[in-house]
Amino acid sequence: MKYTIAVIPGDGIGPEVTNQAKKALDAIAEVYDHIFLYEEAQMGACAIEATGNPLPDETIKTCKNADAILFGAIGDPKYDKDPSAKVRPEQGLLKLRQTLGLFCNVRPVKAYDSLIKNSPLKREIIKGTDIAIFRELTGGIYFGKKEVSEDGKSAFDGCSYDVEEISRISHLAFKTAQTRRKKVTLVDKANVLETSRLWRKTVTEIAKQYKDVKLEFLFVDNAAMQLILNPKQFDVILTENLFGDIISDEASVIGGSIGLLASSSLGKRNALFEPIHGSFPQAKGKDIANPLASILSAAMMLEHLGLHEEADAIERAVEKSLLLGITTEDIKGKNKYPASTSKVGDFIADYISNQEDSN
């Protein structure tokens, strides 16, 4: 089959990690007889430099017309250091999420056996952890009303949610839980926030349609602690935009490196796949960044396109690279000599190409 993939390399290490994901996809295309047509588009700091706009119309068009979107990373220290900058790279990603209605962000967190040593957490605490975080992505404080007073001495960010926004992601979370360990934990701050109370009420109602799934509630402060104390208690975590952003970075420690965490952002018509890590500007162009989160995002993309065997082939290759210690320097595995970004990508692509021999 032929698939059109919009590729947005973005900023920092985005281009180099996305290139490795493309290598893996090319190997898949070869072995399974598909055609992946890449349509490259700009977003973020690089788009501001080139066009003055973090999300050019051309990029939106390319994304809308594609079967799926593969995205690298966004952000540049130049803008982080200047809080008064009016145009910022991150606005590009936020606007893309909003324009395409990518309301459901899924972030799987798994403790790979071969990486357990890398986590600062104890082996017995994390072994066997397997969580799917469902983060609402187009509502809440990220997209509420924003204001700065004229004298610049006060600022305002509003947080709002409605039943429809809560319901659509909740149904997806419950449906996923039905295929897993049948538990949904709603993470909120219902002891303080009205929006959280609306989440609880709405999700409690929806849960009645999924009688085989157990629903639990946790306040976000407690959830942050439980994730470190006993992450195995979680199956599907359902939460709003800002809480999901924070606890998913925290949860990445369980996997041994944030360089491993992939994600999908799903809308009614479009789907985007991206690593959860940022643009890691210090590593830009050095060929040292971990490409696995981007490669695993490509696997999630294949899964979404219904190419399950193909997605498995990528995951097997990633597991093999971890097992053999062919990993970048963020993963202090058996290998004293870390591999470069492109070496890891080459290994994954070669392993996919030769899997029939090696299985």
Ligand code: IPM
């Ligand atoms: C993420 C990132 C983004 C977010 C930034 C870059 C806007 O941290 O995808 O988690 O906060 O959603």
Ligand code: MN
């Ligand atoms: Mn984040």
